[in-house]
Amino acid sequence: MARGGETRRKILDIAQAAVLSKGFDATSIEEIVTNAEITKSGFFYHFRDKNALAHALIERHIKVEDELFDDLFDRARELGDDPLQAMLIGLKLLAKLIEDMPGGHPGCIVASAAYQDRLFDRDVREANSRAVLGWRRRFRAMFDDIANVYPMHDSVDLDQLADMVSGTLEGGLIISRALEEPSITSQQVMLLRSYVKLLFSPKVQ
Amino acid sequence: MARGGETRRKILDIAQAAVLSKGFDATSIEEIVTNAEITKSGFFYHFRDKNALAHALIERHIKVEDELFDDLFDRARELGDDPLQAMLIGLKLLAKLIEDMPGGHPGCIVASAAYQDRLFDRDVREANSRAVLGWRRRFRAMFDDIANVYPMHDSVDLDQLADMVSGTLEGGLIISRALEEPSITSQQVMLLRSYVKLLFSPKVQ
DNA sequence: TGTACATCAGTGAACGCGCGTTCACTGATGTAC
């Protein structure tokens, strides 16, 4: 018998890929356990019911993505010597990261859940909401730092601007999936970068 | 007996609302026909199978949205006297339209399908792709007109910029749904408008 | 104008399959004394 943590991780990996490609409801426990090479009852040892799987999926997604953003923007802050430069470098690193993913970005399970939310318990929807608020807080802090140094060339709300980072990613992923063109998401991130540049850069052009 | 077209429309209306709130797979034919006050067999008179429903849903969505955009940007072109003004007015009208929807924008079935696409036949995915390409063509034409008159302050690809209109809407809807804050989508459209303004306006501020 | 037939817009009952979930059990590993 394997250590339990490994099996649990295997279930989550398999479930995540399946949920992103066809949605939560269409992903059966049967297919998950077949791919994970355990039995159905093995699944229910790790998760109380299917809703608990959804919850775990989102919770893990938030954690992984937070660490990724932490790492990426830390590197950007080291490379740039002021908050605007750091943001512009960070967005470029993000675009590159997405572009280099083999087979394209797999998608976001927060977005997947957003269009299936009546399927889930309140706690899952609450986790989903927390994820987006976390992104807002993160990017808002960065834009605050920028706005302290550079005046804006158009007056915009910084919370809304922070949401635009998540929104551009989510929107890019949808357009990308619909057209089956993986490159679109990173292009959209670069357009957002262009906006941030025009909005804060002291000398345009 | 009612005229068939009415029943069909009723089925599509009910199905659309259900699909947007919980996804296609979780929307049962049973619940659709109960709400439409017909029997299951009545459903299968109008649609060969469930996939045909998905196809009809997307096809109708494309048509409705195209007419809406036609109307909205026609009005904008009458109000503004050059292509940039028309675009800026159009985006403002769009933001206002979304903001004024009672209970918020119901969501986009193209986006809903994007995260459930393995559920569907090739023809449904192809229709979804056609929808997004249609939006690209529409907005690209408008940006071409603008770029013919105004130089850009940052060099961006106009197809990508056109995709940003759809992407901003789709992304805004996801953030909006996740946070259960209906106002976000229209705010994001206004941010896109701010970008277009900064990108093309001859004298910034 | 009347009749025969075709089409439209459904009804009602039945089908089999797959799904999520439960439950009693098990064999390997860890811990206390």
Next chain:
DNA sequence: TGTACATCAGTGAACGCGCGTTCACTGATGTAC
């Protein structure tokens, strides 16, 4: 060091329910002659 017990990580069989789909039929409306 040996033994008893507890916990971990599952197995295997069964369950009932709801789902999409089929099929033979029907009653109202439309059309041809």
